[in-house]
Amino acid sequence: MQLQQHLGEFDRQGIAVFAISYDPVDEQREFADEFGVTFPLLADPEHRVIEATGILNTLVQPDEPVYGIPFPGTYVLGTDGRVEEKLFFQHYRTRPSASTVLREGFGIDFEVTNHPRADVEGDGVRIRATFGGESMVFMETSMLYVDIEVDEGLHLYGEPIPDGYIPTRVEVSGPEGVRIEAPRYPETRPFRVEGIDEDFRIYEDDLRIGVMVQRSDPELESIPLDVTVSYQACTDRECFLPQTKTLHLDVPTAALKRRPRPSS
Numbered sequence: 001m002q003l004q005q006h007l008g009e010f011d012r013q014g015i016a017v018f019a020i021s022y023d024p025v026d027e028q029r030e031f032a033d034e035f036g037v038t039f040p041l042l043a044d045p046e047h048r049v050i051e052a053t054g055i056l057n058t059l060v061q062p063d064e065p066v067y068g069i070p071f072p073g074t075y076v077l078g079t080d081g082r083v084e085e086k087l088f089f090q091h092y093r094t095r096p097s098a099s100t101v102l103r104e105g106f107g108i109d110f111e112v113t114n115h116p117r118a119d120v121e122g123d124g125v126r127i128r129a130t131f132g133g134e135s136m137v138f139m140e141t142s143m144l145y146v147d148i149e150v151d152e153g154l155h156l157y158g159e160p161i162p163d164g165y166i167p168t169r170v171e172v173s174g175p176e177g178v179r180i181e182a183p184r185y186p187e188t189r190p191f192r193v194e195g196i197d198e199d200f201r202i203y204e205d206d207l208r209i210g211v212m213v214q215r216s217d218p219e220l221e222s223i224p225l226d227v228t229v230s231y232q233a234c235t236d237r238e239c240f241l242p243q244t245k246t247l248h249l250d251v252p253t254a255a256l257k258r259r260p261r262p263s264s
Contacts, residue, residue: 004037022047022068118247123240124151124233129247131213131225135254138218144249146170146183146209146227154233155204158188162198166232166242170209174225177217184210194236215253223251 003010003017010017020042023031028041042049047068050056055070117130125148132143148168150156159167170183186208188201215223227247233240 003039004035007039018042020044020049020070022050022070116249116251118227118249120245120247122231122233122243122245124154125149125156125231125243127229127245127247129225129227129249131249131251135252136213136215136223137254138215141212141214144172144211144213144225144227146211146229147206148203148209148229148231149206150203150233153235155191155202155235156207156231156233158185158201158203161200165200166230168203168207168209168231169229170211171228171230172211172213172225173228174213174223175217175220177215177220178223178225179214179216181212184212220253222253225249225251 018040024045025043050070119128128147130145156168161167191200191202230244232242
């Protein structure tokens with residue numbers, strides 16, 4: 001029910017929220033009453049719209065009781081009704097968190113004081129790791145954000161990079177039952193070092209690196225995550241020594257509120 005929990009933030013940004021499923025109207029109404037859902041729930045019991053839009057979950061077979069469900073995910077629609085972004089997954093239980101939808105779908109930042117986070121400082125930089133939600137639900141995907149604030153006049157190296165230099169890298173590790181995707185780095189710009197015939201790519205402004213994390217074990221009671229950041233801060237003429245910093249976050253887990261579909 002994260003969409004409902006964050007509904008106020010969507011409203012403040014002028015974003016309309018609605019959901020569509022194959023459940024009939026009466027079950028949608030019961031579900032909304034039971035869990036306090038106030039945004040529109042659209043019923044598609046014959047899954048005509050689900051099929052017409054190409055999101056019918058083909059991993060579910062016609063003889064299965066849940067046949068007709070869509071691939072779980074989120075559409076971001078513009079004011080003209082056109083699809084601008086899609087956050088979809090193959091497994092019928094996998095879905096993005098509300099925080100991920102706001103940030104990745106709409107590029108909207110919001111206050112995350114209640115989210116797990118950790119801070120550390122190094123030569124010329126300040127690093128913060130922030131989890132993109134207050135907790136993790138089974139099979140829900142959330143983004144872990146690593147923000148690096150760089151002192152004025154400094155830059156960090158990106159990849160590709162000549163031998164002997166240290167690029168900015170983020171590694172995230174967690175327990176079994178947690179899937180961690182490759183980091184998503186922002187764009188770099190080309191850079192030349194006077195007197196060196198090599199091509200460099202650098203970050204010269206504050207940067208944010210995102211790592212998608214998914215809880216795939218329903219038995220986990222908490223999720224410890226270690227975030228290791230390697231970097232080398234430089235001016236146009238000299239560099240600090242390479243640095244490696246590790247941050248630790250403990251992300252609580254939460255149960256997914258759902259009702260089983262009645263067997264026919």
